[in-house]
Amino acid sequence: MDEFKLTENRLKHDQLPFGKVMIVGLGMIGGSFAKALKERGLAELYAVDRREGELALGVSTGVIDYPAELTEQFIAQMDVIVLATPVRAMASVLAEIKPYLAAHTLLTDVGSTKGSVVEAAVTVFGCMPANFIPGHPIAGAEKSGVLAANPQLFEKHMAIVTPVADSDPVLVDRLHRLWRAIGADVVSMDVDHHDHVLASSSHLPHLLAYTLVDALANSDRSQDVFKFAAGGFRDFTRIASSDPVMWRDVFLANKDATLATLDQFTERLADMRDAIEQGDGASMFGVFTRAKSARDHFLRLLEQRTIAPQKDTSSVSLSVLPASVIKGKVSLPGDKSLSHIAITMAALSRGVSHLTNVCLDGGVRVTIQALRDMGVVIETLSESSLRVHGVGLRGLKAPIAPINLHQSELSLYVLLPVLAGQPFVVSVTADDPLLNHVRADVFDLMRAMGTELEFERKDCLPVKMCPTQQAAFSLSLEGASQKLIVSAFMACLFAEQEANLTEAPEDVTQMEVLLQGFGVRISRSKTAVSVASGELVSTDVEIVADMYSCAWMALLASLLPGSELVMTNLGLDARAFAYFTLLKQMGADIELPDRNAAGLYEGQVLVRFAELSAFQLSVDQTCQLRTLMPLLCVAAAYAKGESRIEGIGQLPYYHEDRVLALVEACNLVQVNAQVESGCLRIDGGVPQGGELDCAGDQYLALAMLVLGARSKTVTQIEDCQTLLEEFSELDAQARQLGLHCSVAQ
Numbered sequence: 001m002d003e004f005k006l007t008e009n010r011l012k013h014d015q016l017p018f019g020k021v022m023i024v025g026l027g028m029i030g031g032s033f034a035k036a037l038k039e040r041g042l043a044e045l046y047a048v049d050r051r052e053g054e055l056a057l058g059v060s061t062g063v064i065d066y067p068a069e070l071t072e073q074f075i076a077q078m079d080v081i082v083l084a085t086p087v088r089a090m091a092s093v094l095a096e097i098k099p100y101l102a103a104h105t106l107l108t109d110v111g112s113t114k115g116s117v118v119e120a121a122v123t124v125f126g127c128m129p130a131n132f133i134p135g136h137p138i139a140g141a142e143k144s145g146v147l148a149a150n151p152q153l154f155e156k157h158m159a160i161v162t163p164v165a166d167s168d169p170v171l172v173d174r175l176h177r178l179w180r181a182i183g184a185d186v187v188s189m190d191v192d193h194h195d196h197v198l199a200s201s202s203h204l205p206h207l208l209a210y211t212l213v214d215a216l217a218n219s220d221r222s223q224d225v226f227k228f229a230a231g232g233f234r235d236f237t238r239i240a241s242s243d244p245v246m247w248r249d250v251f252l253a254n255k256d257a258t259l260a261t262l263d264q265f266t267e268r269l270a271d272m273r274d275a276i277e278q279g280d281g282a283s284m285f286g287v288f289t290r291a292k293s294a295r296d297h298f299l300r301l302l303e304q305r306t307i308a309p310q311k312d313t314s315s316v317s318l319s320v321l322p323a324s325v326i327k328g329k330v331s332l333p334g335d336k337s338l339s340h341i342a343i344t345m346a347a348l349s350r351g352v353s354h355l356t357n358v359c360l361d362g363g364v365r366v367t368i369q370a371l372r373d374m375g376v377v378i379e380t381l382s383e384s385s386l387r388v389h390g391v392g393l394r395g396l397k398a399p400i401a402p403i404n405l406h407q408s409e410l411s412l413y414v415l416l417p418v419l420a421g422q423p424f425v426v427s428v429t430a431d432d433p434l435l436n437h438v439r440a441d442v443f444d445l446m447r448a449m450g451t452e453l454e455f456e457r458k459d460c461l462p463v464k465m466c467p468t469q470q471a472a473f474s475l476s477l478e479g480a481s482q483k484l485i486v487s488a489f490m491a492c493l494f495a496e497q498e499a500n501l502t503e504a505p506e507d508v509t510q511m512e513v514l515l516q517g518f519g520v521r522i523s524r525s526k527t528a529v530s531v532a533s534g535e536l537v538s539t540d541v542e543i544v545a546d547m548y549s550c551a552w553m554a555l556l557a558s559l560l561p562g563s564e565l566v567m568t569n570l571g572l573d574a575r576a577f578a579y580f581t582l583l584k585q586m587g588a589d590i591e592l593p594d595r596n597a598a599g600l601y602e603g604q605v606l607v608r609f610a611e612l613s614a615f616q617l618s619v620d621q622t623c624q625l626r627t628l629m630p631l632l633c634v635a636a637a638y639a640k641g642e643s644r645i646e647g648i649g650q651l652p653y654y655h656e657d658r659v660l661a662l663v664e665a666c667n668l669v670q671v672n673a674q675v676e677s678g679c680l681r682i683d684g685g686v687p688q689g690g691e692l693d694c695a696g697d698q699y700l701a702l703a704m705l706v707l708g709a710r711s712k713t714v715t716q717i718e719d720c721q722t723l724l725e726e727f728s729e730l731d732a733q734a735r736q737l738g739l740h741c742s743v744a745q
């Protein structure tokens with residue numbers, strides 16, 4: 001908005017950012033739009049209305065500069081013309097404008113339906129003019145008329161722009177700027193999609209409110225109904241005070257999409273009627289729980305957009321002071337990926353599961369919401385525990401709208417195979433940056449499952465998935481990422497017979513133990529892992545600690561003199577065990593639990609301070625420990641002697657990038673580190689402290705915190721917003737245990 005802030009001096013219209021703007025239909029929306037532009041000094045405002053009184057009011061209240069008419073004199077010289085009449089009046093207005101419309105003029109509208117407006121334009125012009133770009137602000141009120149104009153109406157609200165194939169891109173861009181300039185968040189959308197979405201989100205609620213009030217007003221007891229109406233009635237029916245002409249037009253104009261959503265809703269209402277008639281409390285409870293959590297979720301999203309200021313993600317830094325001591329007993333937050341998997345498994349099993357120590361971060365909430373959208377009742381019992389009422393392996397219900405994975409990559413990898421295994425067609429979408437990102441790995445897996453996929457862009461979300469007969473399948477996991485391995489195991493649950501995964505990790509993982517808890521049978525031979533599921537059974541699970549968190553805490557306690565730390569809820573797999581074993585080989589004082597029958601080292605770990613000495617890693621060891629590499633770089637930075645880590649160049653690029661960032665950080669704090677021919681050498685010493693930048697990566701931020709924890713002076717780490725969001729509990733726990741660090745904005 002500030003990009004267009006002008007000085008006090010009025011500028012001539014050709015110096016104003018949007019020149020001359022004419023509103024046709026100076027009511028509540030047209031008036032709000034005009035006033036928003038005028039108050040910000042962005043345009044010279046003209047208006048036309050079939051009611052002259054509105055124009056006079058518009059001038060006298062300062063909403064517009066000049067009244068106008070639909071004549072050549074006015075139309076030909078406008079830079080922008082905005083149609084803000086009820087939608088069915090637009091065809092006749094377009095016909096009046098057509099003879100004088102200049103090619104450079106941006107013609108747009110604010111109508112609540114878009115298909116009908118495009119149809120009107122095509123009828124009048126013979127085709128959709130390149131300079132007519134339809135639009136629709138998702139902001140309004142139940143009031144009408146120019147006196148209800150509110151120049152702040154569009155601030156932090158969505159505005160949808162619906163260009164068509166022939167639309168002039170320069171004008172599409174100008175329309176985006178126009179809405180942005182008055183504070184709206186602008187998105188482009190396909191006309192048909194707009195009409196379907198709005199039919200559900202806006203048109204149906206208006207229809208229900210009008211019908212409810214009318215039905216009750218005509219009932220025998222109407223006097224008392226209104227007399228004793230509580231707040232709920234008032235909230236639910238506010239929009240029944242909206243303008244009847246406008247809404248009659250909307251339903252005439254968006255007939256098909258409204259009927260489709262009305263039919264779906266009528267079915268759901270009939271289900272509720274049955275539930276009441278049969279005293280089926282469980283069904284009612286299911287609908288109410290899902291609806292409550294869906295609404296709470298939407299409100300949170302909405303509040304983020306309308307209330308929270310744009311976050312400056314790079315402005316938060318963490319400072320760590322030397323001379324901390326870590327002492328105490330701690331139960332670490334549950335692993336994120338295991339939390340996604342456990343909730344999904346509980347949803348797919350039969351019966352009720354209790355999950356504790358669940359990491360309920362934003363991504364996990366996305367998975368929960370998606371499962372709720374498909375009929376699973378998930379109760380939140382506390383900040384980290386859930387009760388999940390499972391529906392069976394193929395018991396999910398088709399969602400009424402596309403499943404939105406927002407920005408959660410883990411939800412994508414866990415849920416796609418589950419959706420592919422259901423007996424219904426489902427569309428999956430997401431927000432940037434998850435949208436339009438090529439993911440051949442997981443979509444190849446979907447194809448191996450026998451799923452038909454329809455994309456707008458190959459192997460990118462959004463996708464439409466159509467189930468076909470599930471085949472038995474065998475898959476190689478050679479070189480697969482951790483996320484793809486999760487997907488592959490989830491996919492195996494839906495195979496017709498036993499599924500085989502070749503080149504799978506040799507040792508049992510935490511995920512496998514979790515799956516076995518829900519009744520999945522997993523067996524290993526030399527060459528493959530076989531997975532057989534059948535029906536899943538509900539169970540109670542405590543999610544074990546996140547591996548990076550416990551590896552981080554252990555290193556911190558090892559390095560800080562006087563430290564003595566007990567971590568209680570660990571379930572270490574082979575990789576985590578290898579990390580701890582390496583630290584012990586370096587001289588660390590660590591007591592590990594024994595291996596249990598399931599193959600995990602489960603229980604508590606005790607860590608005390610000890611001086612560390614240098615270590616060497618072969619290419620294979622480096623690959624095995626790749627996710628923990630930032631912490632190992634820091635261990636090497638403090639260890640006596642030169643550590644050598646082979647195979648850095650063979651790591652996936654994101655792991656290699658982290659190592660390179662750590663090499664730079666070491667050199668900044670005057671610890672000698674370099675990579676030569678894929679081999680990293682770090683000559684341990686005493687870091688000096690200084691200013692480091694983790695570039696928003698929470699794993700690097702944690703490693704850099706340890707790097708600063710025993711250095712000579714203060715270490716400041718920039719760009720720690722993500723760390724504080726993703727690992728908030730960990731950071732708080734570390735402080736409680738004695739780590740001296742503070743947040744600075």
Ligand SMILES: NC(=O)C1=CN([C@@H]2O[C@H](COP(=O)(O)OP(=O)(O)OC[C@H]3O[C@@H](n4cnc5c(N)ncnc54)[C@H](O)[C@@H]3O)[C@@H](O)[C@H]2O)C=CC1
Binds near residue numbers: 026087112
């Ligand atoms: N009310 C709301 O909350 C929202 C409305 N919209 C859309 O905005 C448009 C306007 O709605 P409101 O401002 O609420 O209505 P309104 O009733 O306040 O204003 C409409 C104005 O258009 C004028 N008008 C009607 N036919 C005309 C014609 N043939 N030529 C010239 N002027 C004419 C009327 O005299 C009136 O002043 C509608 O298309 C509606 O779908 C979009 C978003 C929100």
Ligand SMILES: O=C(O)C(=O)Cc1ccc(O)cc1
Binds near residue numbers: 112140239
């Ligand atoms: O008043 C309300 O709550 C609305 O729903 C406003 C509204 C009405 C119509 C639209 O096309 C967009 C927004």
